Amino acid sequence: MVKVVVCGAAGGIGQPLSLLLKQSDLISHLALYDIVNAAGVAADLSHINTASKVTGHVGKDALAEALQGAHTVVIPAGVPRKPGMTRDDLFKVNAGIVRDLAQACAQHCPKAFILVISNPVNSTVPIVCEVFKQAGVFDPRKVFGVTTLDVVRSSTFVNDIKPQFEPQANRITVVGGHSGATIVPILSQIKQVSFTPEEIKALTHRIQFGGDEVVKAKDGAGSATLSMAYAGARFTTSLLEASVRGKRGLVESTYIHLKGNAGAEWNVRSTGLEYFAQDVELGPDGVANVLALPDLSAEEQALVQIAIDELKGNITKGVAFVAAVPAAKL
Numbered sequence: 001m002v003k004v005v006v007c008g009a010a011g012g013i014g015q016p017l018s019l020l021l022k023q024s025d026l027i028s029h030l031a032l033y034d035i036v037n038a039a040g041v042a043a044d045l046s047h048i049n050t051a052s053k054v055t056g057h058v059g060k061d062a063l064a065e066a067l068q069g070a071h072t073v074v075i076p077a078g079v080p081r082k083p084g085m086t087r088d089d090l091f092k093v094n095a096g097i098v099r100d101l102a103q104a105c106a107q108h109c110p111k112a113f114i115l116v117i118s119n120p121v122n123s124t125v126p127i128v129c130e131v132f133k134q135a136g137v138f139d140p141r142k143v144f145g146v147t148t149l150d151v152v153r154s155s156t157f158v159n160d161i162k163p164q165f166e167p168q169a170n171r172i173t174v175v176g177g178h179s180g181a182t183i184v185p186i187l188s189q190i191k192q193v194s195f196t197p198e199e200i201k202a203l204t205h206r207i208q209f210g211g212d213e214v215v216k217a218k219d220g221a222g223s224a225t226l227s228m229a230y231a232g233a234r235f236t237t238s239l240l241e242a243s244v245r246g247k248r249g250l251v252e253s254t255y256i257h258l259k260g261n262a263g264a265e266w267n268v269r270s271t272g273l274e275y276f277a278q279d280v281e282l283g284p285d286g287v288a289n290v291l292a293l294p295d296l297s298a299e300e301q302a303l304v305q306i307a308i309d310e311l312k313g314n315i316t317k318g319v320a321f322v323a324a325v326p327a328a329k330l
């Protein structure tokens with residue numbers, strides 16, 4: 001029995017993500033939770049003739065029942081950006097939403113994998129970890145900031161200027177975090193095609209600010225939802241393949257709590273950070289091994305340093321929020 005819960009399932013990401021997860025034969029129960037409309041989304045998806053059962057759970061009183069027995073909880077709950085906003089501007093609304101959902105997870109499914117999509121990811125992942133630490137149930141192998149969209153964009157944008165680069169076949173490591181300058185794609189890894197320094201600069205900038213392209217094009221109607229649903233389903237599927245099916249060698253870039261994860265000592269030493277996005281090998285219990293950073297060009301080293309400086313503030317902000325305003329018992 002593999003129960004996957006989507007918190008924020010009626011939203012712009014939640015609906016297409018739930019549709020994609022309904023197609024997975026790794027999931028036997030898909031539980032859709034939201035403060036509105038989850039019953040309708042669940043009724044709709046439940047008519048699809050794939051193996052999983054779908055249930056809808058609406059409002060805070062239904063959260064415990066949604067989370068009970070969860071193997072994996074995916075969290076895209078919260079408000080998206082409008083033009084002119086940074087992801088950090090979302091903190092004042094989303095921090096409390098994520099903290100309370102994390103508290104409920106710590107209480108009702110403490111062993112579940114928690115996949116955080118809600119922005120600002122650089123701070124919301126520390127919020128989840130701090131809540132789990134307070135509850136005495138924290139396992140650093142099991143909490144993930146979903147940064148897969150940066151990886152997906154990297155392959156797509158490289159292919160846009162180098163058509164011979166196959167975007168499906170080639171995964172690019174993206175390290176750091178998930179916002180602007182904290183997103184550092186390691187383009188020097190790419191050996192199939194070559195770039196001029198100007199191309200590297202332009203590509204890096206486009207990947208770092210890819211989210212802004214969508215926010216601008218949607219013009220007040222939100223941020224990336226469909227590409228995010230694709231990326232979220234890809235990460236969830238990789239994790240399920242590793243943890244349920246026992247598939248080995250699956251690697252994804254993801255933002256994690258470094259300390260307590262195998263292989264992360266090097267990253268802790270080189271970044272001085274508690275959290276960092278990096279390639280990890282997934283296994284039966286989540287993070288099996290944090291891979292060492294690949295060799296970086298001088299430009300990438302400078303970008304990582306900029307990311308580290310910004311991440312420090314993002315992490316401290318999330319940790320301080322939980323210390324100042326502990327989650328309410330649900």
Ligand SMILES: NC(=O)c1ccc[n+]([C@@H]2O[C@H](COP(=O)([O-])OP(=O)(O)OC[C@H]3O[C@@H](n4cnc5c(N)ncnc54)[C@H](O)[C@@H]3O)[C@@H](O)[C@H]2O)c1
Nearest residue numbers: 008010011012013034035077078079080117118119149228
């Ligand atoms: N990690 C990434 O790469 C990435 C990519 C795109 C968007 N995002 C973030 O994902 C979040 C959601 O984006 P969206 O476009 O789906 O927004 P949306 O407004 O369309 O949907 C959000 C959903 O969350 C629900 N919600 C609000 N409070 C809730 C609560 N307490 N419990 C459960 N559900 C709750 C809302 O009812 C809504 O259905 C935003 O914070 C956005 O910035 C992250």
Ligand SMILES: O=C(O)C[C@H](O)C(=O)O
Nearest residue numbers: 081087119211212223224
């Ligand atoms: O840009 C955003 O605010 C949403 C998301 O983080 C993205 O990268 O598309």
